[in-house]
Amino acid sequence: MPHREKLAWMTLLLIAATYGPYFAHVVISPPAPGVLPNLPQLWLLALAAGGNGVLHILGRIALRVAAPEDARAPADERDRDIERRSGMVAYYVMMVGMMLVGMVMPFTTSGWEIVNAGLLAIVLAEITQNGLAAWSYRRSAA
């Protein structure tokens, strides 16, 4: 499996492991409206984002140690092609999300709903980019 495909799968798994529980918690017990900064909610968000970041760094180190030559190899034309296509689709997902968050939601809601919607747009864009990359690598795997 190419190094960049492993990174895409790892990113998807880490999103599921960190932002999955965060958004599940937000759906089950939504933060109280209009109460800012709402420190417990802020703490949960920091835990999800920080945990994702730390685990991502550890995962990258583990992959580099497991296959150092693969990790050192520069991206080739297929890698760049997959990155360009998945990045383009993810960009549109992010754009639509940001338009909703920045131009529609301020007229209908406020506070943590906007924060969480913004975070969801970013996470969905990441899922799109890495999901498409992983799928593209699988589709063209020999």
Place this chain on the structure above:
Amino acid sequence: MSGGMIVNQIRTLRFLAGEMSQAELGKQIGLTRQTVAAIEAGKYSPTLEAAFRIAEVFGKPLEEVFQWSSDG
């Protein structure tokens, strides 16, 4: 658009080149082993530049390495 696909003789040419490995071929033309494997299996169509580089490694003209098959 009519059906068809690019087929190639890379496996045969690697064999004739002393069973050159996919990694070795990839290293010579700046591709990963997995990308060479994908090209060889017809799952990924290389850029024209990569196709020329592959042909150059085997000392063959492009059309002896890659062919268009309209059978699809």
